Amino acid sequence: MRIYILFILTILLANTAVAQQETIISKTVANEFQKKYNSNDYEGIFTMFSKEMKAFMPHDKTLDFLNTLNTQAGTIKKRTFIKYPQTNVALYKTTFERAIVALFVSVDANSKINGLMVKPYVTEKLPELKRNSSKLILPFNEEWTVFWGGDTKEQNYHVAYKSQKNAFDLIITDAAGKSHKNDGTNNEDYYAFGKELLAPANGEVVLVVDGIKDNKPGVLNPNYVPGNTVIIKTSNNEFLFFAHFKQHSIKVKQGQKVQQGDLLGLCGNSGNTSEPHLHFHIQNVEDMNIATGAKAYFEEIFVNGKVRNTYSPVKNDKVKNKYYFRIKV
Structure with a gap:
């Protein structure tokens, strides 16, 4: 099995930002994205994309990405603004049904999404595990x-x-x-x-x-x-x-x-x-x-x-x- 990659990086971005309070534009766009995502309105999300974004993430690719995200992570339960790591790129700690991820949403001057990225959100030290201590059988009876x-x-x-x-x-x-x-x-x-x-x-x-x-x-x-x-x-x-x-x-x-x-x-x-x-x-x-x-x-x-x-x-x-x-x- 090839490596388990959940998410797709689209376009991004510009210069390092200094503002660390969520803007009204970012908040409005992120709220709308979450609403449409949770209602499986992937067509609606595609209409939120900028012209450049649509060229980078064509219709079929966008729908595949969102369907895969939903299959693996589920719907969004909670979203918290963290910071702007780059200009106009808002980072949200986002709790899905089956994963906590970092959601990056980039918005252009026309309030269109021109960048989108989802990746694991890691803040704590994970437990170490070298080998199983539980006694295991092989998961089958035949050879x-x-x-x-x-x-x-x-x-x-x-x-x-x-x-x-x-x-x-x-x-x-x-x-x-x-x-x-x-x-x-x-x-x-x-x-x-x-x-x-x-x-x-x-x-x-x-x-x-x-x-x-x-x-x-x-x-x-x-x-x-x-x-x-x-x-x-x-x-x-x-x-x-x-x-x-x-x-x-x-x-x-x-x-x-x-x-x-x-x-x-x-x-x-x-x-x-x-x-x-x-x-x-x-x-x-x-x-x-x-x-x-x-x-x-x-x-x-x-x-x-x-x-x-x-x-x-x-x-x-x-x-x-x-x-x-x-x-x-």
Whole structure:
């Protein structure tokens, strides 16, 4: 899975400003933006753009950006003016349903938006997490193959990205090492597609995204990189992140308590992925934009046919739980 980038930077800006009180123009425009955003009036937001902004962020691109923002962060619950980091660019600490972000809104002399940026808002020291202390099972019963996993770039391209540096991409392969039958043009050709995915540990479901379409193999969806997603928070404040579920297959709800072995959903091909697979990693906070990845160790698993205890798989390992977990829906 490619890095999880929520937001898009548009045009900006001019010189450093000195005024640190919100102007009436900024306040009016920001209020209108929030009102239209929360009512899903994305067409209305586009009409607020300057001519230059519309050229930089065409209609389709604007709608994709706002839809993605809503899918990942939800609606705006609270917005607080902070300062003008640059002339006519107002910075707001903005609390969405699922994230707290820094919202920058630039307004021209005609009260039109000529710059817009959203990025993580970080003010506090985040908790450190090197590895899991919760005992984990593999999130499946069958034998899967580690396509990406390990601590080096050769083993795992994820190491370049802070939030998912210890992530795994897992597939199912046949005796010939192939991940699909036939010519692989359909999702159903892939052995991993539709396979049941399980909760590795007890915890609470803190995020569910389930409406992203599955891609045609080879066609990526960069608008919502993780695709259909589940995040579980354990009692040890570990956030277990699952990506690329099959559309409408997720069986758990946000706020639900799950037990180790519970069915979460089915493996799919949604998000920025070229073929059906499971992306799994652990992070220290829920928001992937500010999180740091942690190393995942699993208890009593078969690794290439031999039992290993407290083991973190690496590329090309074939892994399977030592014990079969009866699926609980």
